[in-house]
Amino acid sequence: MSLKNLPLEDKELQDLIKDVPTPFYLYDEKAILNNAQNFIDLFKWAPSFINYFAVKACPNPSIMKRLFDLGFGADCSSLPELELSHKCGLPGAKMMMTSNDTPDEEFVRAYELGAIINLDDITHIEAMENALGCVPDTICFRYNPGPDRTGNVIIGNPVEAKYGVTKDQIIDCYRIMKEKGVKHFGLQTMVASNELDGDFIIETAHMLFSLTNKIYQETGVKLEFVDFGGGVGIPYQPEQNEMDVEYVSEQIKELYDNLIVRNHLDPIQISFELGRYILGPYGYLISKVRHVTHKYKDYVGLDSCMADLMRPALYGSYHHISVLGKKNDPKNKMYDVTGSLCENNDKFAIDRMLPEVERGDILVLHDAGAHGHAMGFNYNAKLRPAEYLLTKDGTLNIIRRAQTMDDYFETLRFDGAEVEV
């Protein structure tokens, strides 16, 4: 069971947001920081443990900086994500550049910033070397175990996945890089997404620590860091349970002792690239009911749409919905909760039992803190919503203003002339 609480009592929240134009995102600072700190505390036993926050989950400096202050790094996969982390004051050494299909300028900027370059393919060795005119002192490879592991729904089967270096290539990768004079080595993988079963993560640790041994035996390369990627899930549905991360940490420690310490390969820095687990449950999309309509089914039409939160339409994901002020009303009405796009997939929920909903009610979509606003888009010329932070002292800070029509028109011209580039 996961409790779908709101950061404040309904009445307090209603008062706090009464003048804020909907739709908007709300993040709960206190809950985010507690959760982030608890996670790193669980891995105190691990040498220089770090979580590289997956910037794509929530690329907002006001949130990123707060995580960096706790010691987090950043996991970046594009040039703007690198720049965003840099502008937040994060040193390059705490940036992991896990790219795929990487452009030359990204290798160059990552190198300039001193970010760790995590290569996605054996051919990227040459591409990177050509782009940089040298090899960096530190290199990491993303491993794809292929048929040795099963994947999960979002990330797919490793054999079908476009990511990473194969089992047959991985040893050569380290051998080649050692010959080229690289001094520090790491290994990364990501075989799960939104996974709630802790044993899956433990199995990944086992796989990576075993590979660490093999790389040492076959090439003499002693890895200095091993990165488990992102993918720890959150219970989107109230019936689901959180992953037992304490158990995961204990089991990984046991594996570390048996496979790394015992074989004299320690210390190895352990890291994750979690985004969803850190923020997901502590962000909300807040939206107002525009119309309640009765056709062949009953519809609640919101003033937001899948351009603001794409997960339900993209993956059929469940997002819990609260109706403010109706917490204690019986959930005896069944609705499809829709947005306003000209696209029938634009539904936040299908056949959802809710209390009776009226025009003007405020609906809160839960678990939207990660891969929520960030995945938004402009289809139907829908403008991107604002983001607010509910601070530790209970005030509401706007941390991203809503997009305006002028923002949206900025890349266009209306006089028939070419746009300036």
Ligand SMILES: *Cc1c(COP(=O)(O)O)cnc(C)c1O
């Ligand atoms: C998306 C992604 C993450 C973060 O995934 P979460 O589900 O948010 O934990 C981490 N690393 C890489 C390489 C990713 O692509």
